[in-house]
Amino acid sequence: MRGTFGLQRNPAWLRRRVLLRAWRLESVNRIRARYSSWQLATALLGVTGVLAWLVTYWGPSFVSLAGRHLISTGIVLALQSALLTNHGRKKWTEYYSQGWLATLPLDRQDCKTLVALRTCWPPTAVLIVITVVLLAAVLSARITDGTVFPVAASCAVGTCGGILMGWWLPQRDPAIPLPASSLVHGRLGGMPALAALSGWPILQTKVWLRPRSIARLMLVALGLPMDVSGNAAVAILWTFIVGLYLVVLLRATIEVAGQGANWLRPTPLSFARFAWAVLRYPILKQLLWSGLTTGMLVALGMNPFEALSLAELWLAIFAAVSSIALVHAHGSTQMRLKILVSICCLTAIETVKHHIALPCALVFSGWQLNRAARS
Amino acid sequence: MTEPLLQISKLSAGYGIRRVLHGIDLEISRGEWFSLLGPNGSGKSTLLRCVSGQVTPTSGTVLIGGACVSRAPRDAKRLLGYAHPPERLPGLLTGEQCLEIYAAAHDLPAIDPEVLDLAEDFRLRPFLNQFVDSYSLGTRQKLSALLALLGNPSLIVFDEAFNGLDPASSLVLKHHLQERIHSGRCAVLLATHALDTVLSYSSRAALLLDGGLARTWSQVELDSMRTGNPGALEVAMAQVASAS
Numbered sequence: 001m002r003g004t005f006g007l008q009r010n011p012a013w014l015r016r017r018v019l020l021r022a023w024r025l026e027s028v029n030r031i032r033a034r035y036s037s038w039q040l041a042t043a044l045l046g047v048t049g050v051l052a053w054l055v056t057y058w059g060p061s062f063v064s065l066a067g068r069h070l071i072s073t074g075i076v077l078a079l080q081s082a083l084l085t086n087h088g089r090k091k092w093t094e095y096y097s098q099g100w101l102a103t104l105p106l107d108r109q110d111c112k113t114l115v116a117l118r119t120c121w122p123p124t125a126v127l128i129v130i131t132v133v134l135l136a137a138v139l140s141a142r143i144t145d146g147t148v149f150p151v152a153a154s155c156a157v158g159t160c161g162g163i164l165m166g167w168w169l170p171q172r173d174p175a176i177p178l179p180a181s182s183l184v185h186g187r188l189g190g191m192p193a194l195a196a197l198s199g200w201p202i203l204q205t206k207v208w209l210r211p212r213s214i215a216r217l218m219l220v221a222l223g224l225p226m227d228v229s230g231n232a233a234v235a236i237l238w239t240f241i242v243g244l245y246l247v248v249l250l251r252a253t254i255e256v257a258g259q260g261a262n263w264l265r266p267t268p269l270s271f272a273r274f275a276w277a278v279l280r281y282p283i284l285k286q287l288l289w290s291g292l293t294t295g296m297l298v299a300l301g302m303n304p305f306e307a308l309s310l311a312e313l314w315l316a317i318f319a320a321v322s323s324i325a326l327v328h329a330h331g332s333t334q335m336r337l338k339i340l341v342s343i344c345c346l347t348a349i350e351t352v353k354h355h356i357a358l359p360c361a362l363v364f365s366g367w368q369l370n371r372a373a374r375s
Numbered sequence: 376m377t378e379p380l381l382q383i384s385k386l387s388a389g390y391g392i393r394r395v396l397h398g399i400d401l402e403i404s405r406g407e408w409f410s411l412l413g414p415n416g417s418g419k420s421t422l423l424r425c426v427s428g429q430v431t432p433t434s435g436t437v438l439i440g441g442a443c444v445s446r447a448p449r450d451a452k453r454l455l456g457y458a459h460p461p462e463r464l465p466g467l468l469t470g471e472q473c474l475e476i477y478a479a480a481h482d483l484p485a486i487d488p489e490v491l492d493l494a495e496d497f498r499l500r501p502f503l504n505q506f507v508d509s510y511s512l513g514t515r516q517k518l519s520a521l522l523a524l525l526g527n528p529s530l531i532v533f534d535e536a537f538n539g540l541d542p543a544s545s546l547v548l549k550h551h552l553q554e555r556i557h558s559g560r561c562a563v564l565l566a567t568h569a570l571d572t573v574l575s576y577s578s579r580a581a582l583l584l585d586g587g588l589a590r591t592w593s594q595v596e597l598d599s600m601r602t603g604n605p606g607a608l609e610v611a612m613a614q615v616a617s618a619s
Contacts, residue, residue, distance in 0.1 A: 192478030192486060196468055203467050263465055266427040266457035266532075268449045269480035 019114045022101060039337055046340045050347060051133055057351050059137045061306060066154070067147030068301070072236045074158030077130075079240060081123035081162025083214070086169050088119035120163055127159040194277040197260060201282050204252035205245065214241055232300065239296045242289050250318055253282045254325040261329030272373045275326050286318050305354070313350045316361035317343055323365035327372045378441065380405045380454070380530055380562045381426065386435035388425050395421045396586045399435070403562050403579075405529065408552070410573040411566040412612060413583035419566040422583065423534050426564065427457040439530055453481070456528030456561075458536050461515035466508035470499070470518050473507065474525065481526035490521050496547045497521075512539035520548055531555075533565045537572065549576055570608050574601050580608075582615055590615045 035043070066073040096102065096111040134148050257278055264274060290311045297307040320342040328335035342364070350357035379402035386399040395418045403409045413419050424430040426437055428444045428451070436443055442450035464473065478486045494500050497517045502510060507518065516539045523531055531552065537545045553576060555561045567573065573580050574597065581591040590611070592600075600607040 192475040192483060194476055194479050196472035197476050200465070200467060207467065259465055262429075263459060263463060264476070264480055265429050266452060266455055266459075267477060267480035268452040268482075270449065 019096075019101065019106065019110060023114065023118065034336070042337065043340055046344045049344050051129075051136070053347050053351055055133055055137045055140060059133065061303070063134070063137065063147055063151055065300070065302065066151045069232070069236065070150055070154045072233060073151060074154040074161070076236060076240045077127075077155050077158030078162035078165060079237070080126070080244070081159045082166035082169065083209075083244070084122045084126075085119055085163045085166025087166075088122060089115065089167060092118045116167075119167070123159050123163055123166075127155060130155050194273065197256075197274075197277040198281050200260065201249065201252045201256045201278065202285070204256055205249045208252065209245060209248045235296055235300055239293055239300065242293050242296075246286060246289055246293070246314065246318075249282055249285060250321060253278065253322045257322070257325040258329050261326075270373070271326075272369075275369055275373070278326065279322060282318075282322065286315060290315055309350060309354045312355060312358040313346060316346045316350070316357040319358070319361040319365045320346060323368045327368050379403060380440060381564065382436075382438040383422075383426070384436055386422075386425060386432050386437060388421055388430055388432040388435075390421075390430075394433075394586065396425070396432075399588055401581070401588065403530070403564060405562050406556055406559050407578045408556055408563045408565070408576055410577040410580040411564065411583055412568070412570075412573065412580060413566075414616070417583045418586045419583055420534050423457075423532050423564065423566055426530075426532055427455060428452060453526075454529040456523040456526065456531045458519045458523035458531075458533045460534060461510075461512055461519055461539070464507045464510075464515055464519060467506060469506055470503040470510070473518060473522060474503070477522045477525045483526055487525055487527065489527075490524050493524065493547070493551055494521055496551075497544050513541055513544070516540050517544060517548075524551075527560065529561050531561050531563045533563065533567075535567055536565065537567070537569060552576075570612075573597070574608060582612055584616060 031040070092115040096115055101111075131152060134152050138148050260274065260278060294307045294311040297310070298304045321339050324335055324338045324342060328338065342361075346357045346361055349360055381401070381403040383399055383401040386396055386401075387394065388396045399422065411419050411422065421430060425432050426439070426444065428448050431445060437445070437451075439451040440454045442454070444451045468476070474486050474490070491500075494503065494517075499514065499517050499521070502514055507515065510518065516536065520533070520536055523533065523536075537548070540548065549572070552563050556563060565572075565577075577597060578594045579592065580597060582589045592608070592611075597608075600611075
């Protein structure tokens with residue numbers, strides 16, 4: 001027991017260690033079950049590449065934008081951390097109170113500690129990534145005007161404040177996302193259609209990103225003093241929320257592609273009909289909100305050329321990722337690797353030559369979907 | 376002799392490097408209720424997933440009504456009704472929406488009135504406008520059965536479909552399936568552990584052990600067990616299992 005400072009013999013620590021060990025094993029096994037070593041190495045390289053690209057290409061303009069709106073940057077980070085924390089707290093509280101560990105003879109305090117650790121981990125990881133990116137930007141001398149450290153401090157304060165805010169905000173309501181009555185057609189026996197399949201990604205997005213949760217956060221955020229005019233503050237928050245919505249909508253499209261394909265595979269539904277039904281509403285929403293966000297970024301002072309390029313890159317990523325998800329509907333490791341590689345390639349293409357990533361992604365998606373439909 | 380509705384020949388399948396099924400040969404004709412028995416992990420669900428095209432076999436063929444499931448999946452699946460395990464139903468759709476999507480996938484002009492009547496018999500109608508997420512296990516199981524019966528399929532595949540159903544609904548479903556079978560509209564392939572269901576309703580049964588068919592029981596053999604010694608099937612299964 002030398003060197004353990006008595007921790008090994010402390011009953012509370014031993015109990016907590018069981019939970020920590022379960023967490024570690026679950027995480028490690030989840031990764032091992034999905035990825036081999038070379039896939040992990042490739043993913044690491046890909047992530048490093050994307051971070052390097054972020055630093056060299058977008059870093060200076062984002063840091064200068066954030067430097068001009070320090071408090072707003074902090075508030076955006078706070079909102080994001082609050083959302084992650086609020087969602088995480090509910091998820092992990094349910095997990096430790098109703099999951100397979102719930103019947104173990106553990107103190108409530110031990111479970112609370114684990115809930116807190118697991119809840120705080122995602123926003124902390126985001127802060128770590130931001131800090132690493134900013135440090136890399138300073139070390140590579142891409143940014144030299146001294147705005148980095150105030151931005152980093154603003155992000156750190158925002159994240160910590162957001163974690164506290166998300167922890168103490170009221171929890172989301174459980175289980176059922178919307179009142180059933182809003183979806184009932186009352187026409188059993190009428191003409192069947194795939195409309196419900198089209199609405200599924202949108203509904204999934206609403207469940208993951210409840211307007212009510214965001215509205216609560218907006219109220220808190222708007223009560224804080226900002227270093228910009230009221231209009232600019234609302235524009236910043238609006239851009240943040242729409243950006244969040246677009247990312248969650250993409251994630252929901254991937255989820256629905258997988259779940260829907262699993263569920264409908266034993267039916268004679270053709271791939272083309274299935275793909276169109278799943279994609280049509282997300283495509284419309286992505287186009288509409290990407291366009292509006294571009295306008296808002298320009299209004300906030302971003303170079304129109306860069307804002308347009310950013311929107312095109314996002315749409316290219318959406319096209320490539322959603323088509324890959326539809327073709328590999330099982331959520332296989334091959335799918336994840338393809339998604340990662342396609343994101344890296346598209347960002348590299350857009351960096352080298354503007355306005356090329358979107359046509360490339362559309363050709364790639366069309367080719368992939370066509371091949372899947374034929375097979 | 377009529378052509379078999381389901382023809383499985385030299386079927387092998389697995390997940391990654393793990394081989395689950397090997398050398399399965401099986402034929403099921405219209406008007407038959409075929410039960411598949413076997414211990415946990417013996418490959419029953421994998422076999423059913425091969426039949427429904429969810430798992431691609433490593434070798435061998437599965438033909439439904441003469442159409443190969445892997446080469447002509449749409450033709451094969453037009454004849455197939457597969458009941459998903461309850462946990463795989465989409466939680467964010469209502470029961471009604473699930474029925475609508477399945478009916479549209481089968482190109483039906485409307486949801487079968489027969490299926491809606493069965494929903495009534497199941498006392499499921501009040502739940503159809505609620506999210507599947509809010510359903511109990513039994514309610515999900517009922518919805519899963521209804522989805523499998525949409526479009527008047529020729530081959531109905533159930534994977535432990537009576538688990539979680541209340542006795543009354545279970546009886547309704549069994550009688551409904553029997554009615555379909557007796558009218559020669561379909562064949563039923565059921566994976567189950569319930570030996571009483573096998574003895575009372577099946578026309579043939581087979582025991583799957585370690586990925587291979589270890590023993591099959593004909594209609595005559597099942598009839599003799601039914602009338603003579605109802606415990607004989609259990610004993611026979613134990614004997615086969617210990618001999619292998």
